[in-house]
Amino acid sequence: MKITLKDGSEKGYERSMSVLDIAKDISEGLARAATCAKIDGDIVDLRTDVSKDCELELLTFDSEDGRGAFWHTTSHIMAQAIKRLYPETKLAIGPSIDNGFYYDLDRETPFVAEDLEKIEAEMKKIVKEALPIERFTKTREEAIAYFKENDEPYKVELVEDLPEGEEISFYKQGEFVDLCAGPHLMSTKAVKAFKLTSLAGAYWRGSEKNKMLTRIYGISYPKKADLEEYLHMMEEAKKRDHRKLGRELGLFMMCDEGPGFPFFLPKGMVLKNTLLDYWRELHKENGYVEVSTPIILSRHLWENSGHWDHYKDNMYTTMIDEEDYAVKPMNCPGGMLVYKSEPRSYKDLPLRMGELGLVHRHEKSGALHGLFRVRCFTQDDAHIFMTPEQIRDEIKGVARLIDEIYSLFGFKYHVELSTRPDNSMGSDEDWEMATEGLRGALDDLGLDYMVNEGDGAFYGPKIDFHLEDSIGRTWQCGTIQLDMQMPQRFDLEYTGADGEKHRPIMIHRVAFGSIERFIGILIEHFAGAFPTWLAPVQVKVLPISEKHLEYGKKVLEQLEEAGIRAELDERAEKIGYKIREAQMNKIPYMLVVGAKEEEQNLVSVRSRFAGDEGQKDIASFIDAIKEEIQAKVQREVTKED
Numbered sequence: 001m002k003i004t005l006k007d008g009s010e011k012g013y014e015r016s017m018s019v020l021d022i023a024k025d026i027s028e029g030l031a032r033a034a035t036c037a038k039i040d041g042d043i044v045d046l047r048t049d050v051s052k053d054c055e056l057e058l059l060t061f062d063s064e065d066g067r068g069a070f071w072h073t074t075s076h077i078m079a080q081a082i083k084r085l086y087p088e089t090k091l092a093i094g095p096s097i098d099n100g101f102y103y104d105l106d107r108e109t110p111f112v113a114e115d116l117e118k119i120e121a122e123m124k125k126i127v128k129e130a131l132p133i134e135r136f137t138k139t140r141e142e143a144i145a146y147f148k149e150n151d152e153p154y155k156v157e158l159v160e161d162l163p164e165g166e167e168i169s170f171y172k173q174g175e176f177v178d179l180c181a182g183p184h185l186m187s188t189k190a191v192k193a194f195k196l197t198s199l200a201g202a203y204w205r206g207s208e209k210n211k212m213l214t215r216i217y218g219i220s221y222p223k224k225a226d227l228e229e230y231l232h233m234m235e236e237a238k239k240r241d242h243r244k245l246g247r248e249l250g251l252f253m254m255c256d257e258g259p260g261f262p263f264f265l266p267k268g269m270v271l272k273n274t275l276l277d278y279w280r281e282l283h284k285e286n287g288y289v290e291v292s293t294p295i296i297l298s299r300h301l302w303e304n305s306g307h308w309d310h311y312k313d314n315m316y317t318t319m320i321d322e323e324d325y326a327v328k329p330m331n332c333p334g335g336m337l338v339y340k341s342e343p344r345s346y347k348d349l350p351l352r353m354g355e356l357g358l359v360h361r362h363e364k365s366g367a368l369h370g371l372f373r374v375r376c377f378t379q380d381d382a383h384i385f386m387t388p389e390q391i392r393d394e395i396k397g398v399a400r401l402i403d404e405i406y407s408l409f410g411f412k413y414h415v416e417l418s419t420r421p422d423n424s425m426g427s428d429e430d431w432e433m434a435t436e437g438l439r440g441a442l443d444d445l446g447l448d449y450m451v452n453e454g455d456g457a458f459y460g461p462k463i464d465f466h467l468e469d470s471i472g473r474t475w476q477c478g479t480i481q482l483d484m485q486m487p488q489r490f491d492l493e494y495t496g497a498d499g500e501k502h503r504p505i506m507i508h509r510v511a512f513g514s515i516e517r518f519i520g521i522l523i524e525h526f527a528g529a530f531p532t533w534l535a536p537v538q539v540k541v542l543p544i545s546e547k548h549l550e551y552g553k554k555v556l557e558q559l560e561e562a563g564i565r566a567e568l569d570e571r572a573e574k575i576g577y578k579i580r581e582a583q584m585n586k587i588p589y590m591l592v593v594g595a596k597e598e599e600q601n602l603v604s605v606r607s608r609f610a611g612d613e614g615q616k617d618i619a620s621f622i623d624a625i626k627e628e629i630q631a632k633v634q635r636e637v638t639k640e641d
Contacts (some may be wrong), residue, residue: 003050006057016051019044020186023058033060033222035190036069036183043069045183047135061222071096073133073185074194074220079103080176081122082216091178092154092204092213100219104202106154111214116196119216123194130189131173135182143168143179154204155179193227194220197234203366236471242523243370249528249585251519251536252371260368260375262516267536270565272519274534276356278632279380279512286401288352288382293334295358299324304489305333306425310458314361331357332508335383336490339504344494349504350386350394356515357381371520378515384507385492388433391505395441395463395480402465402478402511408632409522411467414474415447418455418462425459426485434482434505435461457508459485469525477513477521482506529586529608533629539566540582541603544575544594551598555591555618562622564629579606588635589625609635 003011003022011022019039023031023046037044038057043065050056059066075094078101082089086107094103105111138146140162147155158179159168171180173188185191196218204210221227246252251268254261264272280290296318302308307315307330316327328334335353344351360376367373386394406413417438420431438461442449449463456462465478483506486492496502512518522530532538539559543552552568559566569578575592582590591603596615603621605613616624628635 001051002053004053004055006055016049018046019048019050019056019058020046022050022056026058030058030060034058035061035066035185038065043183045135046186068096069183069185070191070222071101071220072180072183073188074191074218075101075103076133076171076173076176076178076180076184077123077126077188077191077194078119078196078216078218079105079178080126080173081119083176085118085122090154091152093158094178100197100217102215102217104154104204104213104215106204106211106213111199111216113199116199116216120194120196126174127188127191129174130187132187133171133173133184135184136170136172137167138170140164140166140168143170146177147179190222191220192222193224194218195227195231201366206364208364233471233473237473237524240471240524240527241370242372242520245523245528246370246520249523249536251523254370259365260363260373262371262374262376268519270536271530271534272515275512275515275519279354279356282401282404283352283354283382286352286397288354290354290356291335291338292355293331293338293357294328295360296320296325296327297334299326301333301337302326305336305486306459306489307333310423314363316360316362327360328357329359329361331355331359331379331381332383332486333490335381336486336492339383339385339492340490344385344492344504346387346494346496346502349494350384350390352382352384354380354382371516374514374516377517380510380512380515382507382509384509385487385494385504386507387494387496387502388505391437391482392441392444394507395438395482396445398480398507398509399441399445399447399463402480405511406465406467406478409525410634411469411525413465413467413478415442415449416452416455416464416466417442417449418452418457418464420461421454421456421458423458424456426488430484431461434484438463438480438482457481457483459483460508467521469521470527475517475521477518478511479509479513481508483508527586530588531632531634532588532625533632535586535588536565537567537585537587538564538625538629539589539591540578540585540587541566541568541591541593542575542578542582543569544592546572548593548595548598552593555593555603558618558622562626564622564625583608591621607635608637610638 001013019037020031023034034046036059037046038059039050039054061067061070072095075096079091079094082105088107090106092104092106094101140159143159144156147159168179169181171178171182171184196216198217200215201212202215204213219230249267250265251271252265253263255263299308311329315329318325335355338353356378358376359379363373363375384394419435460481460483462479462481464476466474466476468474487504487506492504493501494504541552541556543549549570556566556568579590586608588608590606592606593603597603601618602615603618604615605621607613
């Protein structure tokens with residue numbers, strides 16, 4: 001049989017072999033590092049036998065699927081430890097997730113934080129035992145009987161939902177057996193470093209009608225150093241938590257009267273409006289026009305767009321004049337009506353329409369999280385209408401614009417291309433043309449990208465931009481979606497050079513994504529210490545005593561006349577206290593004014609970036625800070641105060 005490896009090289013074998021044996025034949029080191037594999041694109045165990053020609057990719061912890069197998073195995077180790085310590089516990093599900101794993105558990109006495117240390121200690125024993133992990137199968141009937149005998153009602157329910165006649169996969173390590181599709185590591189020995197990180201409540205199968213279970217989260221790594229690095233990042237993330245900093249810096253708040261509906265406070269509105277001003281300036285430079293569409297529109301519009309069938313559970317609805325209406329969860333259908341409002345010619349295309357539209361989506365209460373997951377937010381949408389010949393250039397233009405935005409804030413990013421999902425609309429030909437348009441644009445730009453099979457929108461494929469923040473976390477923000485379905489559903493047309501009617505192609509696109517979520521990301525990325533151009537208060541004037549208050553007012557007046565966002569600290573407090581408080585509030589510049597400064601018409605400059613910057617003439621300080629703001633410079637910290 002012929003095995004084709006990821007690099008295109010081939011290996012030949014005269015008999016069937018396990019994936020692990022093939023890995024050993026290639027490299028003992030690779031075999032030790034491998035966690036699972038892909039055969040012809042399907043994820044499999046290393047214990048899987050290969051008996052025919054195939055494409056084989058060996059996966060390590062460095063890959064997403066490789067990490068998934070490692071973390072899934074750790075969730076089984078945790079469940080085994082829990083069953084040893086608390087045998088009365090009923091097991092629900094224990095998958096790997098984006099950052100680690102969890103297991104949902106039902107115990108009469110709920111787990112508490114103090115239990116985690118005991119569970120970790122038992123997990124260490126299981127790892128030290130180096131238990132081989134074996135896979136076997138049962139029929140559906142045998143599986144149900146097994147779990148009933150072992151009093152595991154949640155497992156029984158899972159198996160009962162599977163089709164008749166299906167073969168059920170199990171994994172065994174020592175005395176512990178679990179229902180699982182895999183893949184898993186070869187033994188418990190490889191899980192060298194792990195930490196149980198938190199507890200939460202979770203409804204069985206995510207339904208509020210079901211019982212509340214305890215969910216225990218954890219993380220694991222092949223090396224202790226990697227775990228320590230991750231835990232350090234998590235500690236740093238706690239300090240940067242946008243909910244905490246949002247309160248402390250007076251940016252936004254949440255209220256019980258509106259769960260998931262954020263309130264922006266005065267300083268938060270300055271931040272938000274500064275971002276929106278930048279958005280408008282950038283889009284004007286790139287040939288966009290701005291529109292605004294209504295928040296509430298009639299049901300038949302959402303039926304026409306497909307949202308009523310595909311998205312109704314996430315929409316808020318109401319009755320007006322005895323007819324159904326919906327609060328918009330997306331801006332697109334309104335944009336279709338704007339396009340249709342007048343005849344269009346090929347000379348009008350591409351037409352780039354931007355909208356800062358307020359949308360509402362019904363999120364479950366358990367999913368709400370500060371500004372990251374809310375029920376109403378401003379989406380920086382744009383809809384680009386174009387001819388088929390313009391697809392590649394328009395996609396490249398959007399990708400460059402998104403790159404410019406992320407680079408300004410110091411974000412690195414990676415790109416994913418998501419293809420046709422199962423519940424899609426439209427013909428195979430449309431999907432192929434749309435997908436190749438996106439792929440071709442990425443190739444033209446020389447951008448590396450991953451392919452996410454089946455993760456596109458229901459109306460078209462998409463490109464997602466995943467940005468990386470200052471402590472290494474990734475966030476999905478920018479999106480480019482190519483859509484041939486909605487122009488067809490809304491019967492959009494333009495008159496071509498041939499005088500005939502043609503159907504435009506459409507791009508849906510966001511750069512920030514949700515403005516609210518992007519602000520949350522920026523708060524954590526900068527730890528609240530925004531670049532000067534973005535800071536709600538750019539300068540704080542600090543009189544040394546009340547005697548110098550009048551001079552402080554004159555300095556403040558000059559700053560405000562120059563368009564600089566400034567405040568004056570008029571309190572009768574010691575100057576050291578005022579400086580410390582301004583530092584706590586992440587103010588970029590502090591201007592200390594006393595007798596010397598007043599006599600010579602100067603200010604003593606202290607910055608968040610370099611500490612004491614000495615005395616400066618007020619006019620030259622204003623010129624310098626205006627230049628910094630205009631250029632949207634991010635000054636680096638060169639001295640800790």
